Amino acid sequence: MSKSLIRPLVEGLKAYVPGEQIIVDGLVRLNTNENPYSPAPAVLEKIKECVDGRLRRYPNPGADGLREKLAAMHGCKKENILVGNGSDEVLEMAIRTFVEPQPLGHGNGASGRSASTVQYFWPSYSLYPVLADSAGAERNPVPLMADFGIPSVPELKSGKRWDFEAALSFVTTPNAPTGRGYKRAELEALCEAQNGVVLLDEAYVEFSEETAMELALRMPHVIVARTFSKAYSLCFQRVGYAVGSEELIGAMHKIRGSYNVNGLGQIAAEATLENLEYYRNNFERVKKTRAGMMQWFAQHGFLAYPSQTNFIFVKPPMISAQEWYLCLRKKNILVRWWADEEVKDYLRISIGSDEEMKRFCEESEKILLGNLKTS
Ligand SMILES: Cc1ncc(COP(=O)(O)O)c(C=O)c1O
Incomplete structure (x- = not known):
């Protein structure tokens, strides 16, 4: 067969x-x-309790029970909520709803059409470019400042790289992989200046000081995405959601898969909302471990960025971040390292239990000692 059966884009x-x-x-x-x-x-x-013969049935197609509970929690209507198979699916649905594919034959960066543009600050969630590419959209990654802060609106205007007309802009808040939190007021200023849809990705917000949920409830072009994966320990079940105006959320529902959220996921998420006190206690435990780790990093020569998430972004001492990653891996400790230029000098280290962090610290001290001897 001479002609590929796969779309060139794919x-x-x-x-x-x-x-x-x-x-x-x-x-x-x-x-x-x-x-x-x-x-x-x-x-x-x-x-x-729910794992029985009922598994033969389809779940509620629109996760209505869960949407009712989320609406009550956020002080809005069920029509302001869309549930996804993890918030990853919410991000993907947002692109399909708001962004036109580029005309055929245009490579990334060639079309210059805001209607086809998915925009985001960089570094941030590494899924955004993948989702943009797979939708045939144009990517517009705009660098964060040196301290990973968001440039102010006048700075973005004078920098000329941020597109105030972009069809969809993702803002990870607090940011990943850097852990940096952003103020609601600065996000509000950005949203006010933006003409396209802004999706504030609050995947880690429960570990942070501020939420911008209020903007999604007030501004018709702003959506907040949340997840049950991180703060609510439900990665396995794949449940995330979006909050926004009836107009935008209604449009996203049109392109939603008919039964996009599995039944056990809906049940687990609903039960989670009935047990919030348990989780609030866990947020505090994670934050306490995070504070202890910040001290440990400072004492051991790591440059650690203040975190408002359940991970810490660090620049390790003595050897490269990639070497640290490989040394830790040999000791059966997995941390995240990316080869991309902007982040290759850093590791992203999730906050585990106190016992896990103790193992991390002990093994890291051995790595430091080993390198002191050889230097
Ligand atoms: C910034 C950010 N947004 C969204 C997600 C997606 O989470 P999930 O699909 O598990 O809800 C992640 C997961 O790592 C993330 O880091």
Whole structure:
């Protein structure tokens, strides 16, 4: 067969690379920002209760029960909520709803059409470019400042790289992989200046000082995406959601898969919302461990950026970040390292349990000592 059966756009795609998921005894997994604590016992009970002959049935197509509960929590209507198979699916649906594919034959960066533009600050979530490419959209990554802050609106205007007309702009807040939090007021100024849709990705907001949810409830072109994966220990179940105006959320519902959120995921997420006190206690535990790790990093020569998430972005001492990553991996400790120019000198280290962090510190001290001897 001479002609490829695969679309040229797909042939040229680079797939998203998730954190390694190897399973080995005694492995410490600090590379995917999972929560170290189990879901609430009542949530596990509820899931077990539902595993019976009812699995033959389809789940509620629009996750209505969960949307009702989320609406009550956020003080809005069910029509302001869309649930996804993880917030990754919400991000993907946003692109399909708001961004026109580039005209055929245009490579990335060639069309110059704001209607086809997916825009985001960089470094941020490495899935955004993959989603943009797979939708045939034009990417517009705009560099963050040296301290990973968001440039102010006048700076963005004079820099001329930020497109105030872009069809869709993703802002990760607090940011990943840097952990930096942003003020609601600065996000508001950005949203006010923006003409296209702004999606504030609050995947880690429960570990931060501020939320911008209020903007999604007030501004018709702003959406907030949240997830049950991180703060609510439900990565396995794949549940995330979007909050926004009825107009935007209604449009996203039109392109949603008919049963996009699996039934056990809906049940688990609903039960989670009935047990919030348990999780609030876990947020505090994670933040306490994070504060202890910040001290440890400072004492051991790491440059660690203040974090408002359940991970810390660090520049390690003595040897390169890649070498640190490989040394830790040999000791069965996984952390995240990317080869991209902007982030290659850093590691992103998820906050695990106190015991896991103790193992991380002990092994890291051995690496430091080993390098002192050889230097
Ligand atoms: C910034 C950000 N947004 C969204 C997600 C997606 O989370 P999920 O699809 O598990 O809800 C992640 C996951 O790592 C993330 O880091």
